[in-house]
Amino acid sequence: MEKDQLIAEMKKIVGEENVLHSKEALYAYSYDATPGHIYMPDVVVSPGNVQEVSAIMKFANEHKIPVYPRGSGTNLSAGTAPLKGGIVLLMLRFNKILDLDLENLIAEVEVGVVVQDINDYVAPHGLIYPPDPGTVKTASLGGTICENSGGLRGLKYGITKNYVQGLEVVLANGDIIHTGGKNVKDVSGYDMTKLFTGSEGTLGIITKAYLKLVPKPEAQASMIAVFNTLEDAGNAVSDIIAAKIIPATMEILDNSSIRTVEDFMHVGLPTDAAAILLLEVDGHPVIVADEKEKVLEVLKKNNAAEVTLAKSPEHKEQLWTARRMALPCLAKLRPTTFVEDATVPRSKLTQFLKIVTKAAKDYNVTIGTFGHAGDGNMHPTIVCDLRDKEEMERVHKAMDVIFRGAVELGGTLSGEHGIGLGKLPWMELQHGKEGMNAMKAIKRALDPNLILNPGKLIGEC
Amino acid sequence: MEKDQLIAEMKKIVGEENVLHSKEALYAYSYDATPGHIYMPDVVVSPGNVQEVSAIMKFANEHKIPVYPRGSGTNLSAGTAPLKGGIVLLMLRFNKILDLDLENLIAEVEVGVVVQDINDYVAPHGLIYPPDPGTVKTASLGGTICENSGGLRGLKYGITKNYVQGLEVVLANGDIIHTGGKNVKDVSGYDMTKLFTGSEGTLGIITKAYLKLVPKPEAQASMIAVFNTLEDAGNAVSDIIAAKIIPATMEILDNSSIRTVEDFMHVGLPTDAAAILLLEVDGHPVIVADEKEKVLEVLKKNNAAEVTLAKSPEHKEQLWTARRMALPCLAKLRPTTFVEDATVPRSKLTQFLKIVTKAAKDYNVTIGTFGHAGDGNMHPTIVCDLRDKEEMERVHKAMDVIFRGAVELGGTLSGEHGIGLGKLPWMELQHGKEGMNAMKAIKRALDPNLILNPGKLIGEC
CATH class of the missing domain: 3.30.465.10 (Uridine Diphospho-n-acetylenolpyruvylglucosamine Reductase; domain 3)
Structure with missing residues (x-):
């Protein structure tokens, strides 16, 4: 279909003021928060109600035009990037x-x-x-x-x-x-x-x-613990769960992340620590007091070099700076940032962190790792320069080692960011040909013309 | 395919000792715990490992033979009944x-x-x-x-x-x-x-x-409360949730269920009560003590005529008799028992119970209702005689009123027993033609020859 005709049809459905097609507008919606994926759509359409969405889909389906639903575009797996052109369906008018x-x-x-x-x-x-x-x-x-x-x-x-x-x-x-x-x-x-x-x-x-x-939980207790070895930090995580405590938050930062945050923020983080854990228990005040003591015991038993308890909500926010700033600080190091989210059963956390550290060394790439230790959901964050082809080859080799390592440990490619385009090459490794075929069959059943975000999650089908 | 050939092929895959085909055996697997659904299979096959299941499925798929997976056969929606003959796949050797x-x-x-x-x-x-x-x-x-x-x-x-x-x-x-x-x-x-x-x-x-x-939760507190009106019981349920208490158990029995249990068991239940609620809070001992007090307050506020606290685990079991015996006692009243599980948003509980009571009266059928009040998951239990055609017509009319009522209140046909065959006639009412088409497309995608428990859940497709 001619682009002009598509634009005219969309204007008929949602009104002229809700259709964008200037070069600038199309560029603004050509990418999301994932590096290396820029694709120009033909038109950006903002429907105002479900009937308009239905009319757009009927038209797109009849004419086999790709449709890419999009919200704020903060996606980290290129899930919203308009790979094959067509319609970006901007859903921000659904705001009630x-x-x-x-x-x-x-x-x-x-x-x-x-x-x-x-x-x-x-x-x-x-x-x-x-x-x-x-x-x-x-x-x-x-x-x-x-x-x-x-x-x-x-x-x-x-x-x-x-x-x-x-x-x-x-x-x-x-x-x-x-x-x-x-x-x-x-x-x-x-x-x-x-x-x-x-x-x-x-x-x-x-x-x-x-x-x-x-x-809302009635009470909280937050703390930060410093470890001299990754094993100790990993064992502390496992032992807390084994003690049947499920903290609301149990986050880890590795040495590389700690040093980077400290370099930029100067908040007094222990730059020689192998890892720090940030913990929060919440719930009924009595349980919180009880679990806090048990957590402190486990941390001590696993050789925590230092434990700081948050004295106030403000103090907690201060302690949490390291975690909140890990990604922004790592991202400042180099022009390009890949935040991965490979996830392993929580008992395999230490093993997985070692695989990441070795991959960084073997391929000479910079990886800071932080993440949700209690979930086994890590964020190995690779900082690099997309324009440097030789470096990018090393980055992809390191990624390959990390993803394969996660899957071999019984883990998954993605704990929370999705597959999108970034992790497609490893999907069959995790799900097998048979598993991929089953998912592709479902895709074809609900979207026989393959117009909904085509090429993502399961790839071509 | 000839029955003899099918039996011979199955014996090749799982061994002779794991194939049943005598008339008695086939009859034993021709039904489950749902009244009115008896269909003779051709063979009952017990595979011992996943490879054998795979071999059976390949054969069945090639020859378009229906396959009905089955465990203990306690199903309440005819989900395991072998509607179209073929293979009952008995999974009880997967016992590790x-x-x-x-x-x-x-x-x-x-x-x-x-x-x-x-x-x-x-x-x-x-x-x-x-x-x-x-x-x-x-x-x-x-x-x-x-x-x-x-x-x-x-x-x-x-x-x-x-x-x-x-x-x-x-x-x-x-x-x-x-x-x-x-x-x-x-x-x-x-x-x-x-x-x-x-x-x-x-x-x-x-x-x-x-x-x-x-x-395992460390502590429990259990109690039973008697109400003179359904409204009071329903309001107590809503108020407990609104007080942000989520009991482990919050069960209700209506007057018909109470009277039936008392008639058979003589445990001193209040036969003139409109409803009784059985409640249990669990967790940390301090929370349990706290929540127990709050629940007692809500019960009092909503005019509970009597509240009995369990003094020991044995005493709790005694109080729970009414709930545990509701179904067996109702089932003793008449030859046939239909246990339904229509579910509504919990705030609609009282309205729904009134619909059930009115349906019983309007169509002169016996319905005892008990169930999971906190979930809005009720078990209107219709006792009747399957052989009495005139009565069965009234039963189906009452069921129709109950299911339509649940869906109109924003509820669902089934909270926990499944659709199987029993609730098929009302599926489109709940999901619409479009919703049914989407589910049927998924079924056809994963089972193009329609051999897996055909005719159930979404019907013919």
């Missing part, structure tokens, strides 16, 4: 919190709402919406549902999937369907809600969701 | 707990293991596997995964799906795939684990699972 049902503890929210805004909205009622990806203040709900985002509270509170109870979805053919709902228990039919959650926009366009809310 | 990983709190279990046996196995380590359907002592793990079973602890601890982290599945074409695993977070590809869980054997044959375990 439609209902807060306090009897059933359910919020009904459109997908363009920023995740932090949901939390701000429910906070006066003593409730929280637990998923908190690093981008919580900018990411749209829809993006976090499509990617099934995690975050710092994932260990105790789970991830996005655990809180999405129902969806409104527009299918490739324009059909509008409703999955799940406000029912705590629902086994009527296949679990389409969970299938669409984490499907990276390849199976349907999500327009709104029913979100489960939980009571 | 393969591994207990205490560092990751994961058990690796074959599908033929009885659910209670998993709990007995992990109890010495202070762990529990929370899903506890009423049939916990007889149901096989595989059946509970296929049906995504719930139970009395569902409100606080969730249902089977929340504890299944990975699966080994044999697809219709014989392919063996592995989904998920020991990783707490995993967003690599579509969530096939959750898709197979609750798919009622229509998408693949599950052979083993990775199950998440949790620490």
